[in-house]
Amino acid sequence: MSKITRLKSFVNLESSAVAQQQNLGSINQYVLNMRQVKVNSKTRKNILSIDNFAVRPGELVAVLGPNGAGKSTLLRTINMLQPYCGEMQLFGQDVRNANQTLLRRRSALVFQETLLLDDTVFNNVARVLQFRGVPKHQIKHRVYTVLETFGCEHLAHRQARALSGGEGKRVCIACGLVADAELLLLDEPSASLDVAIRPQIIEKIRQWAQARGAAVILVSHNFTDILHFADRAIALFDGCIVQDDKLETLIRRPANQQIARLVGMDNIIKCQLQPNKHGYLIKLANSIEFSYFGEVKTPITACCLSGDAFYIDDASYSIPYQSGMVTIEGRVERIVRGIGTRTIRVKVGEETLTARVPRSDISDNVYHNAMIKLAFNPKDAHFV
Known part of the structure; x- marks a missing residue:
């Protein structure tokens, strides 16, 4: 092979590598990227029908919609708990071709329901870190830090089944946030909380996420939660995104009468x-x-x-x-x-x-x- 031919080959390889790096950089600018994602069931089609939805690192996104709009289904789909058709990338990786367990550990879903193990509060929160292979000597400090942040350090040795609805909800939030996930999926995080502490908890979640650069997708029927939390909002109706905008724009300039009524x-x-x-x-x-x-x-x-x-x-x-x-x-x-x-x-x-x-x-x-x-x-x- 001549020097000129070798040089051309080298240049082509370099160009290809640069192009791959540029493509990878373009993909990795999103924590989440969904295209033409559909969720159907035996009894109902288009439970979810998302043409395009992407979230960047550190974005705080609220999901608005009436009951049955597909909000919880959206979060479960993103967390790979719901079968779907279409393309979805998490952290720059195609979900279908990646290790889904490892991807799931980089995100955290706080369910609408209070789901805790029949164990102490401390062990419930610690188990999240144990599953992720966090060294044992780090677990205690991290558990007590997150419990203190959400006002439930005094519950550490209480049995989870003995908690009130509001206490259980705060512990679930602590379980979701303790792993410092890159993507937080929050389904009605203020449900069961006393009205007096809802704004405090929502603000603490916001501060926790911003301090770690985490992206958050928040579902809430409580419009005050959304006003205090999100920069961007999507309106979901019949499984479809009808409007995706800055929160202020969605409130002041709704796309249709449905959204106008939804935002009050x-x-x-x-x-x-x-x-x-x-x-x-x-x-x-x-x-x-x-x-x-x-x-x-x-x-x-x-x-x-x-x-x-x-x-x-x-x-x-x-x-x-x-x-x-x-x-x-x-x-x-x-x-x-x-x-x-x-x-x-x-x-x-x-x-x-x-x-x-x-x-x-x-x-x-x-x-x-x-x-x-x-x-x-x-x-x-x-x-x-």
């Missing part, structure tokens, strides 16, 4: 749209009309307005100047007190609107049965 959008008002030379004329129920100059994906059937988009148009309170403000007049049906805020239900014709305003913005002119004016900026309207 304050006002979903029937509307019609008429194009004009400047943009659109929006016609809401009760003869409310306003001009809108943004982009609208047609067709639309409803206008979404968050309660905090409203101002009270009152002589005693100055509305921040914004061009094109829309004013609506109605009668106060109810005022609900909150910490620092007031939620006002206002009857406008046949429609009841909900406004959430700072307590300091409410004057003596706002009371039950009073006629008041609400104002909002059309830019805060979202159409579905």
Whole structure:
């Protein structure tokens, strides 16, 4: 073989190696990558039908959806406990061609149910580390550290079957987090917990994950959990991802009325749209009309307005100047007190609107049965 031929061969080998490394780097940028994943059963098809879902290291992702949407099935599928069709990669490896036991040990699933062995709390948590081959001299410290973090170190020698529902849930969370997994799968982690400690536990999970750079997929019906925890959210309906967005976008700009109701959008008002030379004329129920100059994906059937988009148009309170403000007049049906805020239900014709305003913005002119004016900026309207 000539020197030139050998040189060409070497260059080709080098190029191939670089390409392989680049491809591997592209794959490894995701902790999880699912494509065309489907889960069926004998009685029901498309329990899960995921076209594309990927999670990067350190991402905190919430999964929203009604009962039966496939949220728990999604977590079980990712944890390789559910048969499926399609492609799934975990930590850059094709699940079907990899050692699934080793892959599973790099992740942790906290089930919705309290699943503990008939043993002491300490032994339940320690068993997780023993299965992963952690040296015996490290286990005690790690177990007590995680138990202390979640407020159950005093339960270490208690039998698991003697725990209350909330105590058992905290121990299950400790079992899930003690191994410092790269991917945490949490199915209703605040279920059974007292309302007073839910935010603390969710915040401790978030801090624990961020300190270790772990990615988390969190399923919760408690919307407060999601607000305090996630950066990104997916909305799951009938096994399909309908919207995958930043949490703030999903809340403020839901893809359809189903998601708007799911996230608790304050006002979903029937509307019609008429194009004009400047943009659109929006016609809401009760003869409310306003001009809108943004982009609208047609067709639309409803206008979404968050309660905090409203101002009270009152002589005693100055509305921040914004061009094109829309004013609506109605009668106060109810005022609900909150910490620092007031939620006002206002009857406008046949429609009841909900406004959430700072307590300091409410004057003596706002009371039950009073006629008041609400104002909002059309830019805060979202159409579905």
